[in-house]
Amino acid sequence: MFVVCGEALMDVYAGESTPTGLSFDARIGGSPFNVAVGLARLGRPVALLTGLSTDSAGERLLTALQDEQVDTSLLLRSDAPSTLSVISLDAHGVPRYAFHGTGAADRQITFDTLPALPPTTRALQFGSYALVVEPVGSALLALAAREHTQRLIAYDPNVRLNVEPDLSRWRALVEQMVAQSHFVKVSDEDLGLLYPGETPEQVAARWLAVGVSLVTVTRGGHGASSWTQSVQVDVPSLPVKVVDTVGAGDTFQAALLTWLDERDKLSATAMASLDRQALEAMLKFASKASSITCSRRGADMPRRNELD
Template sequence: MSPRQITVLGECVADAFTTPASSPDELGLRVLPGGGPANTAVALAHLGTPARLLARLSGDVFGRLFRARLEASGVDLSNAVAAAEPSTLAVAELDARGQATFSFHAQNTADWQWTAEELAGVDLSDTACVHTGSLALVRQPGAAAVEDFLAAAVPQATISIDPNVRPLLVDPAVYRSRLSHWCALADVLRLSGDDLDLLLPGTPPEQACDLWHAAGVRLVVITRGADGALASLDGERLHVPAVAIRVTDTVGAGDSFTAGLLHHLGTRGLLGGRLAELRLDDVAEACRFAAQVAALTCSVAGPNPPRHSELAQPAAARRG
């Protein structure tokens, strides 16, 4: 079955990675287009799902970089807003395991300035799923408009949320204060083990899943890097192991997992409502597929998700 469109709402971020410099008084940076929602939209398009990104794109050098990447990937930008504000910049440092730590330069940037008027004209009649999360849901002044857009989309589409907590930019308490509300809107909640630790410190994953189910969300998936993923469908659980891979870095891995999960569910015709037909076997298949997509993303530098044709190739054949 050909998957229906997935509409993604959220930020584009310039990811600047430190590189060796020729002298101790300078810093080299390699800039790649990123941002969790943008990465997810690109990954969906690479996999073959029609993907539309609702984004506010600056006209600056980074905004032009975002637009070029998204258009080259086949992401629909017909509802993107041409923004006057500058783009968001994140500087990433990688540790020996390829894990990234980010510092953000995001004051008054384009991504957070959504208005109700900018989102009011978005047609969701062809959309099976709306996915959002990360900073777009918590950064003001636009966060309230994004939440209202999600609430209006509930009767028409499956709702997917990835909190993607960024404690250096927004106090985790802000996420905690809104999470129950998001669970009441969402059908799918995908988050990382780090997100869990920040949202519910010291809470076992199974207990967290039950809390979020009670708040309204049917499917919770917690990704835990090399330890795989825990999925919970209305309290029925399963564990999916990670795919063994030589890791270059983990940037964009969670976004690729989300895209793989939603793509697989979409190709099975399971998106478009409240997941009423979803069964645990479907979740297991979707998570195994998503783990493969995430692993291939980790095999190259930066948020560079695989195309569907690459899934049958060994990871060593990929080039970032």
């Protein structure tokens, strides 16, 4: 089983002006929530570990998880409000985010209230802003450190400066998490923010040197790259008519983890031994999944039969 750790929220799309204000279209979301749903749609057993409100948005998120057959036994419910992520899209379909989440339910987890992991847990997925807000950030960092030698740790920074604008804090967090991770997926956009003086190749080499087995960098319309200690592979992106890119990176991560799981490669040793052909196949599988999400509005991730 996968356990995805992080936030669940409502993506609220700002729409057209009305005579009395603005129209909004609220959709279930949050990067870890999306990864969990993406894994479930790709046929993987998965649980989401997050704080979830008992308000109307939280109830809708719960229903969505149940409908997608995501294990909800690790949810911590509270009467704190749900986070709202207000999204506006530019002319190219690229999202801009404004987060409203101070004191929200997905930030309420502490190390003492962390639920016990199911004994069948093979991999933990971390990422996004839950790691830089408290008290949940410290709790999840401690969980990764505790489980590092027992289970696969996967990480996607998914930097959100609207939540935490201090890049030095993000860099410190990323280095902490990388030191605990076996697999890191990161966008070139995040690398440009975090390490403007380094190339993706340099960052990948540095992370591999501290113990990461597999590094993958997504480059949007320019494809993706993966590195192990011995192999480096690039693949182009697939042509697609982009509706928007919300959830594209989350889909890519869910697909990477699915590909590895289907081939029994969910271990540091197995990932480190992947050859060029395997890495190319893995990236092409994830690229196809991501292209499907980009062709639809919102984080509407593909199901396994759409990739066959």
